[in-house]
Amino acid sequence: MTAGSIAFTLNGTPRTLPPGTSPTLTLLDWLRGPAGLTGTKEGCAEGDCGACTVVIEEADGARVPVNSCLALLGQVHGRSIRTVEGLRGDGGAPHPVQRALAEADATQCGFCTPGIVMTAWAHAREGGDVHEALAGNLCRCTGYRPIVEAFGALHDDPACPAPPPPSPATRLEAPGQVFHRPATLDALLALRTALPGAWLLAGGTDLGLRVSERREAPAEVICISDVPELRGLEAGPAGIRIGAAESYRLLLAACAADPAFLPLAGLLRRLGSRQIRGMGTLGGNLGTASPIGDALPPLIALNATVRVAGPDGEREMAVEDFLTGYRTNALLPGEVIRDVLIPRPPEGAIFAAEKLSKRPDQDISTVGLSALIALEGGRVAWARIALGGTGPRAARCARAEEALAGRPWNRETVDAAAAALEEAIAPLSDWRGTAEYRRIATGNLLRRLWHRQAEAA
C-alpha cells in the first residue's frame, strides 16, 4: 500500500491537496470551498439537476461530464478535471462554447448555465443526440429551445486533454478516514475481507448521495476503479463482457455499435444522464440490487451472468439468482462482483427493453419490462419476461412466460400472457405510480410489444 495525498489535474494544472484533506469531500464542495471556484453550482446535491457538472478529460481525448456533487475527491484522484473557470482562453477570453450559449439567449437566471456550458463543451467533442446530451441538465427558465439550438451549432475545439498527474497512492488518508484505491484484484479481495464494513465504491452515483445529501463521512472506503480485473469491455459473438467497475458510458457505446443490442442501448440512453453514465456502473446496479434498477430486467431477460470473486476463488451465477430480495444479493462476505456477461440475443428472437417513467429522460423507472421471445413458425418457442418495479426485486414472471410458450404469437396469446402477468404481480403504490397503474401498465408493455411487432411486420 502506498499512502499519499490526493492529486489531480484541475483546469490543466496539477494540484496536490494538503495532507489530511478528506477523500470523501465531494468535488463540488472542494471546488466551491477550499478551491474558491464558485462557478460550479449546487442545485440539488443528488446528481439530477446538472448545475454542478464538470468534465473529466480522459487520456484518449474523451470528455466525460460528471456530477461533481456525487464525485468524491478520492474518486477523482489521478484524473484530469475541467470546470467552467478552466474553459477561458488566454487573457480570460470566454470560450466559444460560453459565447455561443450567451449569444443564443440560452441563459436567463444563469444558475444552471455553468453546468450546461460544461455539458456543451463535452458534447461538442462527443456528439450524439442533443436531448441525450442535455438529459442531465435541468433549466427552469428558458424552456430549453435556445439551449438546444446552441447545442446544435457547437464546434469542438482542438484542445488536447490535460495530462493527469502520476497517482501512485493507493491509500488516501485523513483524520478518521481511509480511502483505499487497490490496484489489483488480490489487493481488493484482501481489503474486502479485512474491512467488511467499508463502503465498496464503484461509480458512486448511489453511495455518493450519502455524502452529498446525508453528509456522511465514512471511515473506510474501498474504491474499485483502479482494479484492472474489474475494468474493460469485450464485445464478441457470445455477447458483451463488462467489468464491474466499467461505466455505463462504455456499455452504451458497445450496445449502440451492435444491432443485436440496440434495444438495450435504447434503455441505457434513458438510464440516468450522460453525467450519471459517465460514473455509474452495471456492477453498482447489481450490487445495490434495487427493484427499480433500470439495467436489471434486460440482464435477466438475456440471462446475463455475474462472475463474483472472493477469497475462495470465483463463481458465476445467473443475474436472476444473484438478486435475492429487496436490495439484497448473493454476494458472500469477502466477495465482489468481477464482471458481467450479457449474452447476445439469439438470432431472430424478439428482444425488448422497456421502461415507464413520469418523464422520458433521466427518471427512475416506475416499472420496467424486458422480454426475450423466441419464435418458431409463428409460435412462441420460449419466452423470458423480466420485470422491475413490480416486486421486491427485479425478477422473471413465470406465469407470463408460461402463457406465451408454445402458443401462436398473436393478440390473443399476448392478451392472455399480459393478463397472467397482471395477476402475478403485486406492486406497491408510491410517488411514481399506484399499484393499479403499475399492474396495468406492465401488462400493457407486453401488449405494446406485440403491437409494435405487428406494425413492423
Place this chain on the structure above:
Amino acid sequence: MDALTRHTGPGASLRQDSALKHATGEARFADDLPMPPALLHAALVLSPVAHGRLAPIDLSPALAVPGVVAAIGPGDIPGRNDIAQPKRAQEHMLAEGLVEYWGQPLAIVVAETRDAALAAAAAVRPQIEPLRPVLSVEEALDAGSFLFPPMVMARGDAASALAAAPRRLSGTFHAGGQEHFYLEGQIALAVPGEDGDLTIHSSTQNPTEVQVMVARVLGCDHNRVSVQVRRMGGGFGGKESNASWVAACAALAARCTGRPVKLRLGRKQDIAATGKRHPFLYRWQAGFDETGRILALEATMAADGGHSVDLSGGVVFRSVTHAPNVLDVPDVSITGVACKTNTVSNTAFRGFGGPQGVLLMEDVTHHVARSLGTTQEAVRERNLAGGQNDAVTPYGQALEGDLLRQVWAECRDGAEWERRRAEVDAFNAGHEVVKRGLGSFLLAFGISFGIMSMNQAGALVHVYEDGSIRLNHGGTEMGQGLFIKVAQIVAGVFGVPVERVRITATSTAEVPNTAPTAASTGTDLNGWAAQIAATTIRTRMAEQAAADWGVAPDEVRFEEDEVFAGNHRMGFGELAHRCVQNRVSLSSTGFYKTPGIHWDPGAMKGEPFFYFSYGAAIAEVELDLLTGEHRLLRADMVQDCGRSLNPAVDRGQIEGAFVQGLGWLTCEELWWDAEGRLRTLGPSTYKIPGSRDVPPIFNVRLLEGAPARADTIFRSKAVGEPPLMLATAVWNALRNAAGADRLDLPATPERLLMAARRARA
C-alpha cells in the same frame, strides 16, 4: 430616435444583462459572495410530523455537537415571532406550541461549518404529541375549514338562470400544486454592523419585505436593516414571501451570535419547508343552450392554502377574477375559498392563481362540447367576450374583444388548425394504440397587483461627471431580463448606448418601500419609475445646454451619445461635466404608481387591472393508450406583448413560461404520504420538464402592431406570467387524444392511462 440608440434602447433585442457572466461562471449568486470573516452557518430543525402539540424544544443535543455556537428557539426571538403578511393573523417563524405541517421550522442551529450545523439540527429530537393531520382539500372544504371567509364574485342570478337553462351539466376536477424548483435554493447571508445594523444578502424577489420581516423579528427599526440582491437563480414567486423568513432566520442567528451567518437551505429542506403553487379542487354547474351558449355558471374553487394564509388571499382573488377568462357568462356566481390543511403554506407561483382560475372554463367548455357533439373551440367562440356577447367581466372590467379575436385568429391560422385537425383525425383512424390530439387555449390575464398599494415603484438614477450613468430601482433580477429592459429605457431617455448605464444590485438602502418583483409588473412599474428619474435629470441637463447655447430647452435633443440643438452639439459626457461645474444636480429619484385602478373587495367589483395581456396557443400531442405516455409534438402560440421593449427577452419569457406551465400540467407531481410527509423532495422524484419534453415544433410569435392601449412604458405589456397559462392547450389536447371526460392534473402517464381506459370502458 436614430439608428444607433434604437439599437440598444427600447425595442432592441438585447441579451440578459449577465448572459456572458453566467456562461463563464463569473456571475455571483448569494452563495458565491466572498465569505466575511468569522462567518457561521445555520441549519434549520424541521418538524418531523404534520400536525401535533409541540413541547418546548430541548436544544441541548444540538449544543453538544462540536462546532456548534448557538441553538435558537422561538424564545430567543427579541421581536415578534411572526412572518404573516400585513393585517393577517400571526404566523410563527419558529413553531410554538403547535406544529401544523411536516417540514415546519422549529429551531435554528448555528455552527462553524455547515456540516456541523446540519448534524446538530439532526440531533434535535422535538417532542410532539401527534394530532390527526388534514391532508386533503376535499376534507377541509367539506368541513368548512377556511383560512379566510369565501370570496364570491357574482353577476345576475346564477341559480335561477341555471334552473331555466335548456341543458345543464356539472363537473368536478382537481389540479395539483407545483414546486418552484428555482435552481438556486433559498439563501440569505446576514452581516452585523455597528449599532445593531444588519446587511442582508438575500435571494429574494421582495427586498423590502425581507427588511420588514427582519426588523419585525429582531424588534428594530427598518432603518437598521439593509437588504441587497444582485440576482437570483430563479424565483417564480417562490422568493416573494418565503425568502423573507429565511432571511429573518439568518438575521436572528446573526443577532444572537454577533457574527455573520449564512443560511442556505439544501434542496430537500427547501422543498419541505417552503410554499408551492396552490392545488385546487373545482366543482361547477353550468346551464347552456343547444347552440353552446353558456347561460349560467355556479362554481366553487377551493385552493389548498396549506396551514396558513401567507399570500393565499391574493391567489384566490386572482383565481376567481380569472375564472371566466375570455368568456362571457351572463349569470354567474363563483366562490373562491382557501382551505386550511396540514401542509406547507402555499404561496405565490408565476400566475398567482390565474393558471388555476383559467382551468375552470376549459373544463366547462370541454364538457359542453362533448354533450353537444361539437368542438371546444366552437363553444369558446360562441361565448367569447365582446362581439355579440358582453365584453365586461363579472367584476366589472371590460375585455378587448377585438384583440382577443385577433390573437385567436392569428394563432389558429398560423397553426393551420383546419388542415391539422383533419390530419390528426386521419392519423387516429389508422392507429389503434397511439392517438393524437389537438387542443387550444385563449387567455386574458389582468396586469396589476391585486393589493392596490403594491402598484408603486421607485428608482434612483445618477449621472456622473464623465457621462456614465448608474441605475438603481426597486425591481429584482431573477433571470427574467428586467435589468436590461429598464437599462434600455434609461439609455433611450439619455440617447446613449446601453453600455453607459451601469446596472446595480437592488438595495433597500437606495430605493425604499418597494413592491415585490411579481405579478409580471416588474418592468411596468420600475421601467416607468426609472424613466421618470432619468427624464428629470435629462430635463435639467437640457436646461443647462439650452442656457449655454441660447436655445429653448425643448429644442435640445439627446441622441447617439450626444446632445444637439440647431447647429450646436456636445458629447453627453461633456454636458454632464458642464452640469457638475454649474452645480446642476445629476441625481434623481423617480416614482410611479399605476393610475386608475380600483377594487371593492366586499362587492368583488372594480377595475383592478391596468390592462389585460392576451395570448393564444394550439398544441398537438401524441398519446400511447397502453401506457399513458405522451409527448407534445407541436405548440404554436401568439402572445400580446404590446410594443415589446425587448423581443428576445420576451420570447425567452414566453417559451420558459410555457414549458413551466407544461410541467405543472403534465409531469410535476407533489406526493404526500398518509402521514403528510412530502416524498417528492428533489429532482430525482419531482420531475420538471427536460429538454426532450419541449415540442420539436415550437412556434412563438409576438403579436405585432398592437401597442398597449393603456399608458404603459413604451406601450409595452407585461410578459412574465401570461404565457405560462398557454400550456393549458396541452391539457385540452390530451383530453382530445384520450377521449377523456375528466382528466385531473398533472396529467401524468398514470392519469392518462386511467382516463383513456374510462373513456373506452
